[in-house]
Structures are given as structure tokens and as C-alpha cells.
């Protein structure tokens with residue numbers, strides 16, 4: 189049992205008051221390790237809330253730097269941060285909220301080569317990327333390592349999220365099988381997104397991570413939560429593990445990771461990758 | 469026939485309606501960006517045209533959606 193300082197007791201008092209969290213739950217948060225993939229629209233609110241909540245170790249992966257077009261929704265990055273590494277900018281704000289947590293930064297491109305070694309250190313992974321190759325990579329790597337994760341996606345006025353407990357609940361591939369053809373799916377950078385949608389979805393994902401660590405409530409497993417903010421319609425769609433899932437089904441066909449050579453937007457992804465690779 | 473599409477009752481005229489027909493009827497612009505769940509089972513994308521629907525089927529269109537960070 190940790191000895192809480194009086195400062196900690198005050199800082200986390202609103203958690204400690206909660207019957208489903210309490211001192212025990214707060215202790216679990218302080219001992220918890222969560223990796224956030226992407227320090228963008230979703231990763232920013234996720235990182236800020238997890239730091240505020242006192243999640244002891246928070247990792248953030250992102251190879252990008254802050255651009256002025258990010259500031260409409262990526263609330264951990266400020267105007268003065270333009271040009272800075274997103275992971276550094278996010279870390280600074282997280283530690284400003286709560287110097288009692290440890291933030292580890294990975295300014296790199298998550299790939300089939302490095303992902304397993306990175307996620308292995310964490311209890312829970314939160315996916316906040318907007319490209320499908322990485323979403324599938326996170327799903328497959330978490331499945332192989334047995335690490336629970338939260339999937340999140342936003343576009344225009346819509347959001348969707350599901351929580352995956354590998355081997356127990358439906359995975360991302362159960363539903364989406366393989367990355368869509370590059371030109372089929374618009375990304376936020378092509379189709380736009382209402383800024384606050386990132387906060388709506390990101391805070392749901394952060395809540396799932398906190399629930400997982402504390403054991404409070406029930407997770408969004410076997411469930412795709414979707415919402416459309418135009419009319420504020422929320423729906424929970426029941427999912428089940430699929431016997432023919434290529435990752436977690438009866439005869440899985442995926443036994444190693446690949447970088448899924450069907451990027452959401454080929455040229456753009458390639459230039460991002462080159463830019464990031466050149467950066468370090 | 470009557471179906472439940474995305475949680476709402478929907479009457480679709482005609483027989484031998486396939487998943488592809490329903491996608492067209494619902495004016496889904498790019499079927500490539502939808503995964504179709506029929507009564508809890510994900511329909512093989514290659515079989516949208518041949519997969520026939522039945523009275524009372526519960527259909528969900530599950531859209532591919534990206535996220536917050538380019539990486």
C-alpha cells in the first residue's frame with residue numbers, strides 16, 4: 189500500500205470520494221502504465237486527463253511536429269509550440285498539470301519492428317491515430333502481446349470507439365478485417381472534423397483507460413460506441429468475436445506484424461514517414 | 469421486406485435483396501468504407517452482391533473512421 193501524502197490526498201480527493209475508485213483505485217492509477225499512440229486530436233485530451241488523474245506512467249508516441257492547423261482541436265499544443273515535437277509539447281502540459289506522473293516520450297514512427305517492444309511495458313494502450321495501417325498494427329500487436337487497448341476514430345461530426353481485451357472480446361479486425369483501399373476513406377486532413385469531437389471521443393477513451401486500471405464499471409468491450417454530434421445521437425452497437433477473424437479467430441492467418449502496405453493516403457503517409465524519419 | 473438498419477426499422481421493396489442492394493438503397497457512397505454486420509456476423513466484403521438478406525435481419529453499417537493524429 190502506498191503512503192499518500194497530504195498533497196496527494198487533496199489532489200485526488202474527488203477520485204477518492206468515488207465509491208468505485210477510492211484510495212485503492214487511486215493507488216492502482218498511480219501504479220498504472222498507459223501508452224498513448226498519437227499526440228493529436230485524441231491523444232491531447234487523453235494525455236491531459238490521464239496525467240490529471242495521476243496515472244503513474246504515461247507513454248506518448250508521435251513523430252510529428254506541431255502545425256498551426258493542429259491547434260483547432262489538439263488542445264495540449266499552443267500557438268507558441270508550432271514547430272516543436274508534439275510529444276515534447278504534450279509532455280510539458282501534462283507535467284504542468286501534474287508533476288507527480290512520469291511521461292515517457294517516443295518521437296518515432298510506430299512500425300512492425302518497434303511496436304511490440306514499446307507496448308510490452310504498458311498495462312493499456314490508447315489508439316489515437318487517424319491512419320489505418322497504424323490502427324491495424326496497434327490491434328495486431330496488442331493481440332499478440334495480450335495488452336488491452338482502446339480504439340478511437342473521429343471524422344467530421346462523428347466518433348467511434350471500442351475497447352478490446354485480446355482473447356476475450358471482439359478485436360478491431362473482427363469488425364474491419366483489413367485496411368480500406370487508400371482512396372476510399374477520407375481522413376480528417378481531407379474531410380475535416382469539428383474540433384470538440386476530438387475532446388468528446390478522447391475523454392471517453394481516457395475514461396475507459398481509467399476504468400480499466402481501477403476496475404470500475406464495465407468496459408466498451410464487444411461494443412462499438414458511435415455518435416453523431418450533429419444531432420447528438422449516441423448508439424452502442426453489439427459486436428461479437430468473429431470465428432473467421434484473421435487475428436483472433438479459429439484459424440488465424442496473421443502470425444506476424446506487417447506495416448500494412450495499404451496506407452490511408454499513400455503519398456501523404458509516405459511523405460510524413462520520410463519527414464519523420466529524417467527528423468531523427 | 470422489413471429490416472432493422474442501424475437500429476431503425478426499414479421497409480425495402482422487392483425480393484432477393486442483397487447486401488449490395490441495401491448499400492445502394494441506403495445511398496452509401498463508398499461501400500469500401502463500411503463493414504456490414506448482419507445478425508451479429510460480419511459479412512465478407514467480397515460477398516456483398518451474393519449475400520441475400522432475410523425478413524427481420526438486423527443490419528449495421530460500421531464505418532471506417534480515423535482519428536486525431538496523423539501518427
Ligand SMILES: [Zn+2]
Nearest residue numbers: 359362433436
Ligand atoms: Zn478479432
